[in-house]
Amino acid sequence: MPGPFHRHRPLDRLPKAHLHLHFTGSMRHTTLIELAREHSLHLPDALREDWPPKLHATDERGWFRFQRLYDIARSVLRRPEDVYRLLREAAEDEAAEGSGWLEIQVDPSGYAQRFGGLTATLDLVLDAADQAARAQGIGIAVIVAANRTRHPLDAKTLARLAAQYAGRGVVGFGLSNDERRGRAREFDGAFRIAKRAGLLSVPHGGELSGPVSVAECVDDLGADRVGHGVRAAESRRLMERLADRQITCEVCPASNVGLGVAERPEEVPVRALFDAGVPIALGADDPLLFGSRLLRQYELAREVYGFDDAELAELARQSIRSSAAPESVKKDLLKGVDDWLTAPAEPAE
Template identity: 85%
Template sequence: MREDVEMPRPLDKLPKAHLHLHFTGSMRHGTLIELAREQGVHLPDALEQDWPPKLRATDERGWFRFQRLYDIARSVLRRPEDVGRLLLEAAQDEAREGSRWLEIQVDPSGYAQRFGGLTETLELVLDAAGRASGATGVGIAVIVAANRTRHPLDARTLARLAAQYSDRGVVGFGLSNDERRARARDFDHAFRIAKRAGLLAVPHGGELLGAGSVAECVDDLDADRVGHGVRAAESPRLMERLADRQITCEVCPLSNVGLGVAERPEDVPLRRLFEAGVPIALGADDPLLFGARLLPQYELAREVYGFDDAELAELARQSIRSSAAPESVKKEVLSEIDAWLAAPA
């Protein structure tokens, strides 16, 4: 190797924030297998020997299969210690990949019957997140997410719950699941409740539907960030609005490919959004189903989208700036990103 050719800086040493990670989907595959065997839960081949599953959710049947696998995975989390284990392992994985701050998204409704109610479930998650943060040094906050496939009144209940815990580690309110099933504007009341409590509005949009879905999140829900948002690249005018208002898109490239939103990693418009000035926070979405955590998303940015180290450092900065981390944490991590870039390659 020529001595004057610099090696790229190690991406696992680049400090960053992870802002798009779902609770159940953050589980390690090995943990899923172990808990399923302990509890006698039969796992389909797609979650065992054929893992990661081959998915395509651009049609109703494909989304149903994706949701079915997700529900099976959720079913193995039955005890408070399972929740604690999931969050500790997620935090360990984040620390190993250079994450300094994690915002993990959970819909307490999915566990309420198992753990004694919505409030009890959220408290269980928050307590486990606090322990995991203390054990790993990764800052962890929680986003409470409503489900688009349920009634908007359920979303209001969750928004009120999230607001009650805004001083206990809940930093945002989201809206997930199949965006084709309900309009963002149907949930505007819930998001007003969350915003009044000082929570970030972080709905999903622009994944399975186009730029109009992103625009609805911005116009009707006053989104601070948009989960995915990649379809905004279909509208130069919308990208300009997002850039002007500094509304972040939480882009999850390997999730987009896994669900058929993009045929190949090369087709995810990460570079187009970045060059339009749209803030970006790379995310993994559901590593349990897509087979990749946060670090491979940054590796894609380097290897497929051609981001150099200065641009990768800017992606990391944007993830930190877009987070709900305390200002002191943001300042510290931003200085560490500068140090990563200043160090010899």
């Protein structure tokens, strides 16, 4: 435990990039409550008084409950102004925590019926992201994500949509949901479409399934980053491959504990991956369901995984380098990291 003279640099002033944040999951809990009230929607206790919900998704029943709560939360987004509010508040939260670049992940098919189709939904999200980014002075880009529990042809449809918006706010193509119900290799056609358009390949893997899931993301989908990827730590050879190819793992410690991937924060292998040379971008995943945002992940790195300020600065650099931010933005953020590290440390409260 730090002594009375312990000093450190404030983590909310450390410039960083946030690369693993889901659209609905970025919503503030207070906003969920208010929108449910406005739309006369009933929320279960797990999303009201018992929030954040107690989750354990390593079995099928647990994942179903997690997905059900996520779908209920999604249902409060009924009007375009709700989408603008969500992204405005997400940008405010990112800016407050030192995040200068956000890549937010959305599956437009989850909202298409409500907002006039896939294209209209993506247009709405992109416009809301642009307005929020300009208001807060940060960068926001969108990752279009397919659902691996649906047919690969649906993923191809989304990949073509994402490709049409490459260079116009969409920077990557992802694959989310329960990896035990859809192997990465089944979606290789969709990812080829996205890669040809110049989009980053950012599938989820190595969360609920083991190292083989990560390897498939790399070998079959040409992953530039892997969402989560923590199970790669179970294979030294795989970690060496990720390190050699500088493939980033978007590690979300609070989410891993919340879903039962690890029983305690101490069991999430952040230190093992970092020491093996695997680039890491810390992420909050779904703050609405796990109860903590990006800053808390950096606090865990300091308090639980023993990262000193120089290592925390390197974590921030890795997140920035792994992002799709323009080079000018990366340069400014990286300079901010250097400035943070050379500034005097402050007494801990």
